[in-house]
Amino acid sequence: MEVSANNFDRLWEECKNDYIAAVAQVGESGWYILGRQVDAFEKDLAAWCGRNTAVGCGNGMDAMEIALRAAGIGCGDRVLTTPLSAFATGLAILRTGAEPAYCDTDEHGLLDPDAAEAALAADSSIRAIIPVHLYGQLADMPRFTAMAAARGITVIEDAAQAIGARRGGRGVGADGHPVAFSFYPTKNLGAIGDGGALLPAHADMDELARSIRNYGQSERYVHEIVGLNSRLDELHAATLRLAFLPRLESWLDRRREIAAAYLSGIDTPHVTLIPGPDPKAAGWHLFPVLVAPERRAALLNHLKQNGIQGGLHYPVLIPEQKAMTDRGAPVIHGTLSNARRFAQGEVSLPIHPYLTEAEVNHVVETVKDWNG
Numbered sequence: 001m002e003v004s005a006n007n008f009d010r011l012w013e014e015c016k017n018d019y020i021a022a023v024a025q026v027g028e029s030g031w032y033i034l035g036r037q038v039d040a041f042e043k044d045l046a047a048w049c050g051r052n053t054a055v056g057c058g059n060g061m062d063a064m065e066i067a068l069r070a071a072g073i074g075c076g077d078r079v080l081t082t083p084l085s086a087f088a089t090g091l092a093i094l095r096t097g098a099e100p101a102y103c104d105t106d107e108h109g110l111l112d113p114d115a116a117e118a119a120l121a122a123d124s125s126i127r128a129i130i131p132v133h134l135y136g137q138l139a140d141m142p143r144f145t146a147m148a149a150a151r152g153i154t155v156i157e158d159a160a161q162a163i164g165a166r167r168g169g170r171g172v173g174a175d176g177h178p179v180a181f182s183f184y185p186t187k188n189l190g191a192i193g194d195g196g197a198l199l200p201a202h203a204d205m206d207e208l209a210r211s212i213r214n215y216g217q218s219e220r221y222v223h224e225i226v227g228l229n230s231r232l233d234e235l236h237a238a239t240l241r242l243a244f245l246p247r248l249e250s251w252l253d254r255r256r257e258i259a260a261a262y263l264s265g266i267d268t269p270h271v272t273l274i275p276g277p278d279p280k281a282a283g284w285h286l287f288p289v290l291v292a293p294e295r296r297a298a299l300l301n302h303l304k305q306n307g308i309q310g311g312l313h314y315p316v317l318i319p320e321q322k323a324m325t326d327r328g329a330p331v332i333h334g335t336l337s338n339a340r341r342f343a344q345g346e347v348s349l350p351i352h353p354y355l356t357e358a359e360v361n362h363v364v365e366t367v368k369d370w371n372g
């Protein structure tokens with residue numbers, strides 16, 4: 001049996017009629033950039049997230065950069081974030097001209113609020129915090145909101161992996177912070193191509209974000225700021241809205257079912273499960289487990305021998321990537337010991353809405369069979 005990390009064949013089989021109908025609508029409309037489809041998707045996405053507006057853009061990294069810039073972050077500012085994330089999180093900070101600063105994660109692999117408090121106390125140049133909702137688990141937003149409010153700094157949620165995730169009854173963006181989403185194909189809401197969106201915190205930020213994504217234009221042929229070309233395509237907006245967003249809730253339910261089956265079924269001393277802070281409500285974009293660093297290759301190999309594709313999220317911490325170290329010593333507050341445990345010992349098991357029961361059982365049995 002082959003169990004891959006994603007199964008786009010099954011996704012296409014289920015969604016293709018809606019997808020092709022959406023493509024036809026765009027083709028027939030004769031309007032391909034920033035038209036009715038983007039407008040309609042932005043409205044539906046904002047409503048789905050319980051927010052007033054959304055701004056579609058080219059990808060999740062641009063959504064982060066635009067959110068940071070629209071929140072006033074730029075040269076001379078420091079932005080505190082987790083070292084354990086997709087490199088795009090750090091890169092988006094750099095692209096604004098700001099400098100990333102890092103502190104450790106907690107036992108779930110999420111930015112640790114205690115470490116963040118200590119970093120803020122030690123470093124008054126930090127102007128923003130980016131908690132990343134890694135693996136589809138929500139970071140401790142009440143704590144981050146409170147510590148940022150106490151210092152008058154900004155919080156921006158990197159929710160690339162966490163659309164629809166909840167923790168303690170509260171969803172992504174519940175505190176009104178700017179939020180960035182990615183619609184990279186593997187994400188919980190994925191396009192067939194690149195896409196992203198941000199949820200602005202207020203009307204001025206919305207206006208600025210719309211300008212930044214479109215060459216910094218305030219009105220036609222008037223460029224008051226240096227912007228990007230980072231627009232969500234009409235095609236992606238239409239297909240996301242008509243083929244994928246209506247399925248998102250049931251996809252999330254299925255991810256949660258699979259996570260529950262793994263959490264209850266994988267019972268072995270060689271593997272540490274990471275249930276996260278609210279396993280029943282998380283977005284379960286990925287299903288991480290931890291093993292002894294020196295045994296990780298053996299587990300990946302055991303999975304492979306049994307037809308299962310394991311993943312690593314993420315094997316190199318962002319501040320340890322050459323692109324970061326080449327710029328000088330990265331700003332690190334405290335130790336990164338929890339984050340490093342994940343970088344060295346994490347393995348992601350397949351989790352996606354099109355896994356069958358037999359495949360889920362095969363993953364459970366294969367991991368249980370591994371003798372460490």
Ligand SMILES: Cc1ncc(COP(=O)(O)O)c(C=O)c1O
Pocket residue numbers: 059060061062085086088089132134158160161181182183184194195196
């Ligand atoms: C946590 C996180 N942030 C940002 C991004 C960037 O998103 P994109 O690939 O759409 O630019 C990703 C996706 O790769 C991600 O997982």
